[in-house]
Amino acid sequence: MSKRPSRDQAKIAYQFVRSAILTGRYLPGKRLIESTIATESGVSRTPVREALRWLERDGVVSIEKNKGASVNQLTAQRVSDIYEFRARMEGFAAYLAAERSTPDDHERIRAACEAFTDAIGSESSDRIRLISETNREVHREIATASKNAFLASALNATTDNPLVVRTYHTFSTVELQRSVSFHDLIVEAIVSAQCARAERLMIEHVLQARDSVIREFN
Template structure:
């Protein structure tokens, strides 16, 4: 997720075991877990590699996520209570603090942005009061992709993301489902466009 192993890089059990002072058995189990989570690809006679993503896969994943989260925002505008708004506000405050943090360890800042972002979006989904939708999003949102998009964000794009969170929150609080859903869709597609820009540059 943090890019120490680039997409397509081979993950050699012995090297990783030596790096972390482990035997190969826990490394092998960890790679199987990462394969189940969609982060690693294990192929016969080739071993494990970091999963590579194509443009079409990113488009498909984000298209589905945008529609599901847009619907969640619509429902949240109809069903939220004060506690839901407080949870969204807490995430927005954390995100804002990460945005305003002094330049330093970019990985740490990305982790803070990612954690706050998950808190905001999780609070919106919780406010939707729709268990099946929650389960669908848990399987649809690709955590590694979201993290990569924050790594690729320029400062102005990070600030734009912060503004989107506040606009979505305002529409939810005002009980405006159509506006909340449209803003959420636009916000999700912003992250998609940043990822696609990076993929196309790498291919070029």
């Protein structure tokens, strides 16, 4: 079942703008004109508008009523803000997962962690993409195991935040190994229902990622 034709215009527009910002083609401060993006990405304005709202939620662009969207300045401060926020959210999810998860959840989380470890060892051409995907899966399983549907959906909504995905380009092998360690420790804490430890470990895990990204800025 190929999803090549990708009949989802809003997603096309989203990825188009996202990619343009990440590669530096759209620079910070640039105003994003809906009609221009529509033409460039080959869809109409309607899905473009929706895509811009998504990017606003990601913290990547700002939208002012009747004035349109513009690319946010990605200062170290701003990136740090977003990661701090995520760290707390994910930490809370880990806390709840430790408190409420079932053996079934444990199985799924463990499997996701293994897939991540495998991805790191992979020599495939889309290794980075693979790492990113499997990592997402780990965090998503933990969010689901938190049994707080609202929290899980809020987290999933930001999992393909451009800022988060970008990080894997900058991660060194040693940092990836560290991620594996943290995943292991977090799983252990969750399985043994040690809520506070799971939370602390997850917060630190995310803050590690923040530091890596911030370092790139300087």
